[in-house]
Amino acid sequence: MPESMVAPEAAGTPLRLEQRAKLSSYLGLSLKNGLLNLLTLTLYRFWGKTEVRRRIWASTYLNEEAFEYSGRGMELFIGFLIATGLTLVFLLLVFGIQLLGPLAVLLILPLYVGLIVLIGFAIYAAFRYLASRTAWRGVRFHMAGSAVSYGLKYFGLMILAGVTLGWAWPFVERKLAEPLWANLRFGDRRFRFSPVAARKEKVYGPFALMWFGGVVSYAAVATFFMGLAMQPDFDPAGDPAVLAAIYAAALLFGLLFLLISLPYRAAMMRSVARGIQFDGVKVRLKIGALAVGWLYLGNILLIVFSLGFLMPLVQARSARFILNRLVLEGEVDFGAIHQSAESGPRQGEGLADAFGLSII
Amino acid sequence: MRGKAHDGETAAVHEVEVEVSSWAISFRLGDEVQLWRLSEIEVEPLGDQVRLRRRGQGARLTVAAEDWRAAAAGDAAPVARRHRRRERRLVIGLFIAAAAILLFVFVGVPLASGPLARMTPPLLEESLGETYAAQLQFAFPPCAGEEGQDILHAFGDRLEDGMDTPFNILVEAVEAPMVNAFALPGGRVLITGDLIAEAETPDELAAVIAHEAAHVEQRHVMQAVWRSLGLGMILDAVVGGGTGAGQQVVLLAGSVTELRYSREAEAEADARGQEILQALGYSSEGMAPFFRRLAGDEQRGERRAGVMEFLSTHPDSLGRAAASEGRARPGAPAFSPEDWRMIKAACDGAPRRSSSD
Numbered sequence: 001m002p003e004s005m006v007a008p009e010a011a012g013t014p015l016r017l018e019q020r021a022k023l024s025s026y027l028g029l030s031l032k033n034g035l036l037n038l039l040t041l042t043l044y045r046f047w048g049k050t051e052v053r054r055r056i057w058a059s060t061y062l063n064e065e066a067f068e069y070s071g072r073g074m075e076l077f078i079g080f081l082i083a084t085g086l087t088l089v090f091l092l093l094v095f096g097i098q099l100l101g102p103l104a105v106l107l108i109l110p111l112y113v114g115l116i117v118l119i120g121f122a123i124y125a126a127f128r129y130l131a132s133r134t135a136w137r138g139v140r141f142h143m144a145g146s147a148v149s150y151g152l153k154y155f156g157l158m159i160l161a162g163v164t165l166g167w168a169w170p171f172v173e174r175k176l177a178e179p180l181w182a183n184l185r186f187g188d189r190r191f192r193f194s195p196v197a198a199r200k201e202k203v204y205g206p207f208a209l210m211w212f213g214g215v216v217s218y219a220a221v222a223t224f225f226m227g228l229a230m231q232p233d234f235d236p237a238g239d240p241a242v243l244a245a246i247y248a249a250a251l252l253f254g255l256l257f258l259l260i261s262l263p264y265r266a267a268m269m270r271s272v273a274r275g276i277q278f279d280g281v282k283v284r285l286k287i288g289a290l291a292v293g294w295l296y297l298g299n300i301l302l303i304v305f306s307l308g309f310l311m312p313l314v315q316a317r318s319a320r321f322i323l324n325r326l327v328l329e330g331e332v333d334f335g336a337i338h339q340s341a342e343s344g345p346r347q348g349e350g351l352a353d354a355f356g357l358s359i360i
Numbered sequence: 361m362r363g364k365a366h367d368g369e370t371a372a373v374h375e376v377e378v379e380v381s382s383w384a385i386s387f388r389l390g391d392e393v394q395l396w397r398l399s400e401i402e403v404e405p406l407g408d409q410v411r412l413r414r415r416g417q418g419a420r421l422t423v424a425a426e427d428w429r430a431a432a433a434g435d436a437a438p439v440a441r442r443h444r445r446r447e448r449r450l451v452i453g454l455f456i457a458a459a460a461i462l463l464f465v466f467v468g469v470p471l472a473s474g475p476l477a478r479m480t481p482p483l484l485e486e487s488l489g490e491t492y493a494a495q496l497q498f499a500f501p502p503c504a505g506e507e508g509q510d511i512l513h514a515f516g517d518r519l520e521d522g523m524d525t526p527f528n529i530l531v532e533a534v535e536a537p538m539v540n541a542f543a544l545p546g547g548r549v550l551i552t553g554d555l556i557a558e559a560e561t562p563d564e565l566a567a568v569i570a571h572e573a574a575h576v577e578q579r580h581v582m583q584a585v586w587r588s589l590g591l592g593m594i595l596d597a598v599v600g601g602g603t604g605a606g607q608q609v610v611l612l613a614g615s616v617t618e619l620r621y622s623r624e625a626e627a628e629a630d631a632r633g634q635e636i637l638q639a640l641g642y643s644s645e646g647m648a649p650f651f652r653r654l655a656g657d658e659q660r661g662e663r664r665a666g667v668m669e670f671l672s673t674h675p676d677s678l679g680r681a682a683a684s685e686g687r688a689r690p691g692a693p694a695f696s697p698e699d700w701r702m703i704k705a706a707c708d709g710a711p712r713r714s715s716s717d
Contacts, residue, residue, distance in 0.1 A: 006373065006374055006375075009373065020407070036451060039451075039455055039458070040451070040454040040455050040457070040458045041457075041458035041462065043454045043457060043458055044451065058404060058406050058411075059406075059407075065373075066411070068404070068411065068420070073450075084597045087597065088597070137371040137372075137373065138367065138368045138371075138418050138420040139366070139368075139370070139418075187371065334370075334371040334372060334373075335370060335371070336370075337371040338369060338370050339368060339369050339370070
C-alpha cells in the first residue's frame with residue numbers, strides 16, 4: 001500500500017470562505033419536505049430540516065474544503081419530545097394554578113418570568129447543538145459555557161431593554177452575541193469575541209433612525225385606527241372593506257418599520273461579525289442596508305407566495321447571501337489544530353424548536 | 361483511486377491512494393492502515409466529489425464522485441440502496457405514527473372525554489367554572505336588572521329539584537351581541553339579553569335554560585373541556601409552535617373540528633331538559649316553536665348575525681324541533697306575567713330599571 005503523505009501547507013494559511021449552494025436544487029427539496037410534512041402531520045420536519053442543514057453545510061467551503069453537518073433528524077426529534085414533556089408540565093402547572101381560584105393568577109407570573117429565562121437557555125442550547133454537529137476537515141466545533149447562565153443573562157438584558165424603552169437594545173444585542181462566540185471552540189482552539197472591536201462599528205445612529213421612525217409610523221397608524229373607530233358606522237366584524245383597511249394598515253406599518261430598521265440590522269450584523277476572532281483571524285462582514293433589504297424582501301416574497309413551502313430555499317439563499325459577504329483576515333496553522341474530546345449534547349435543540357428560535 | 365483524507369485528530373490534509381475491494385476500501389493514513397467495510401460507510405455527495413465516513417469515527421475521506429461511482433457500480437452499490445431503504449422506512453414509520461396520533465385525537469380523545477368528565481370531581485369542575493366566569497365577565501357583563509336576575513336565579517334553584525346533579529344551577533342574564541345561551545363547568549348558565557328578547561313566551565326561555573342545565577347534569581360541559589384540552593394540546597404539541605409548511609394547515613384543521621357539543625349530546629340535552637321541566641310540572645312545549653322560528657329566519661334568507669351564532673352552536677334546529685314536539689307535554693308556565701316582564705326588562709339597561717324601582 002502506498003504511503004500517505006500530509007499535504008504541504010504553510011504554517012500560516014490565509015482563509016477563504018465560499019458558499020456555493022445551487023439554489024435551484026432546493027426547489028425539489030422544498031417540495032419533498034413540504035409533501036412529507038403534510039403526509040406525516042409535520043413529524044418529518046426534523047429530518048427535513050436536517051437535510052437542509054446538511055446541504056447548506058456541505059456547500060460551504062473554507063479553503064476548498066466543505067463543512068460537514070453530522071446532526072441527525074432523530075436527535076432533533078428526541079429533543080422535541082423532551083421539550084414537549086417540559087411544556088406539558090408547564091401547561092399543567094398553569095392549568096392547576098387556575099383551579100386554585102382567580103387570585104392564584106398572581107402565582108402564574110413567576111412561571112412566565114421563568115419562561116423568559118428558558119428562552120435564553122433554549123437559544124444557547126440550540127447554538128451548542130449546531131456547533132457540536134459542525135465539523136471541518138474532520139475536526140468538530142463545540143461550545144463551552146453554561147446555557148443556564150445564558151438564560152439568566154438573557155432575562156436581565158431583556159429587562160434592561162424594557163426599562164430603557166428599547167434604547168439599550170444595541171448594547172443588549174452585542175452582550176447576547178458575546179457568550180455565543182466567546183465560548184465557541186474549533187477543536188482545541190477557541191474563538192474570542194472582542195467587544196472593543198465590535199463597538200468600532202457605529203450602530204446608534206441607525207438605531208435612533210429605527211427608534212424614532214418606529215414611534216412616528218406607529219403614531220401614524222394609531223391615528224388612522226382612531227379615526228376609523230370614531231366613525232359612527234364602525235363595525236370591523238361586519239364590513240369586509242374596513243377589515244381589509246385594517247390589515248392593509250398593519251401590513252404597511254410592518255413594511256415601513258422593516259424598511260427603516262434595515263440600516264440598523266446591517267450595522268448590527270457588521271458589528272457582531274467584527275467582534276469575532278479566531279487564532280488571530282479577524283472577521284469582516286461586507287453588508288449594507290440595501291443588501292439586507294434585498295435579502296429580506298426576497299425571503300418574504302418567497303415565503304408568502306409559497307405559503308412557507310420554500311423555506312429551505314430561503315434558508316439556503318440567506319446562508320449564501322451572508323457567508324459570501326464574510327471576509328476572513330489573517331492566517332491559521334491547521335496542522336496544529338487538534339480534535340477536542342468534547343462531543344457535544346446527545347439530543348437536539350428541542351426547546352428552541354418549540355419556541356421557533358433556531359436560526360436555520 | 362486518489363483521495364484526500366483527514367484522520368479526525370488534526371485539521372491536516374492527507375493525500376491518499378485508496379484501494380477498493382468487493383467488501384471494503386482501504387488506505388493508509390499516517391502510520392495506520394484504514395480498512396472500512398462497505399456496510400459501515402456513509403456517503404455524502406459534495407458536488408463533483410463525495411465524502412465518505414465510517415460510522416461513529418472522526419476520519420474522513422473525500423474522493424471524486426466519478427471514481428466512487430465507478431467503484432460503487434459493482435461493489436459499493438448497496439451503500440446507496442441502504443440509504444434509500446432507510447429513508448423509506450423512516451417515512452412509513454412517521455406516517456403510521458401520524459395516523460395513530462390522528463386516530464387518538466379524533467376518536468380516542470372524544471371517547472375518553474365522557475368517562476373523564478364523569479370522573480372529574482365536582483369540586484374541581486366548580487372551581488374551573490369560577491375561573492371561566494371570572495374571565496368571561498369582562499366580555500359578557502351581567503345585565504343590570506336585579507329583579508329579573510333574581511327570578512332567573514330562583515328558577516335555576518327550582519330546576520335543581522328535578523335534576524340529579526351535585527351542582528348549583530346558577531342562571532344569569534348577560535350582555536352580549538348575540539342570541540345564545542351556554543353552560544359553564546360547575547353549573548353556571550348564561551343567557552344573553554338578545555336571546556331573552558328573542559323568546560316570545562316563558563315556555564321558550566324555560567326550555568332553553570333547562571336544555572343548558574341538562575348539559576351540566578350530563579357532564580357534557582366538562583366533557584367538552586376535556587375534549588378541547590386534549591385536541592388542542594396534542595395537536596399543538598405534535599406540530600410545535602413553528603410556522604413552516606403544513607404546520608398551520610394541521611392546526612387549522614384541528615380547530616375546525618372543535619365543535620362545542622356533539623349532536624348526540626345536543627339531542628340528549630333536549631330530551632333531558634324536557635324531562636326536567638315535566639318532572640317539575642312545567643310546560644315542555646317551548647322548545648319547538650323557538651327553534652322553528654330561528655331556523656325559519658334562516659330559511660327565509662334572513663340571516664341575522666346573532667341568530668346565526670345560535671344556529672351554528674345548536675345545529676339541526678328543525679329536526680330537533682320536530683323531535684322535541686313529540687315529547688312535549690303541557691304544564692304550568694315557568695314564569696308569571698309579572699316575572700316575565702321583569703326578565704324581559706333585565707337587560708334593557710339602567711333607565712327601565714330605575715322606573716320600576
